[in-house]
Amino acid sequence: MVVLMSNDGVIFTVEESAAARSQTINQMIEDGCSDGNIPLPNVDSKTLEMVIEYCTRHDKAERMAEGAEAKAAAEEYDAELMKVDVKTTLFNLMMAANYLNIDSLLKLTALAAGNAVKGKEPEEIRDTFGIINDLTPEEEDQIRKDNTWSYE
Known part of the structure; x- marks a missing residue:
């Protein structure tokens, strides 16, 4: 067993x-750096709980003998996991997956983020992710002119 501690002190x-x-955690285990528990200063407890659930489900699915059935169950879980608030939860999951170096979760969250903005105008994308527009109208017009191909 491995003990992980979130940035808000939850074990x-x-x-x-x-x-x-997690390649990050795996490397710490292999290097003997875990020392009883592994602090994860970049991951809050809510996000870490979701990451652990993801890793546990995928680990069990991978070890199950009925590969196709286990894979389908994991994919169903993944689809449900991605039904989260884009602005906060999905963003936090993506950042945690990146920090912890969990490639499959990073790809899953990136796909969900892409689907969240698919077909949206820049203003809608900014709203979806809570991004403040720091461009002047003139700068926006110039960008649109320089990149007309992306608005077709």
């Missing part, structure tokens, strides 16, 4: 095989 005990899905 999680995780099976090593699930925790090792």
Whole structure:
């Protein structure tokens, strides 16, 4: 078992095989740096709980003998996991997946973010992610002129 500590001090005990899905954590385990618990200063407890659930489900699915059934269950879980608030939860999951180096979760969150903005205008995308527009109208017009191909 591996003990992980979120940036807000919450402790999680995780099976090593699930925790090792994170290349960052796996490297710490292999290097003997875990020293009883592994602090994760860039991940809050709510996000870490979701990451652990993701890693645990995928670890179990990978170890199950009925590969196709297990894979389908994991994909169904992934689809449900991505039904989260884009502005905060999805963003936090993406940042955690990147920090923890969990390639499959990073790809999943990137796909969900892409789907969240698919077909939207720049103003809608800014609203979706809570991005403040710091461009002047003149700068926006110039960008649109320089990139007409992307507005077709």
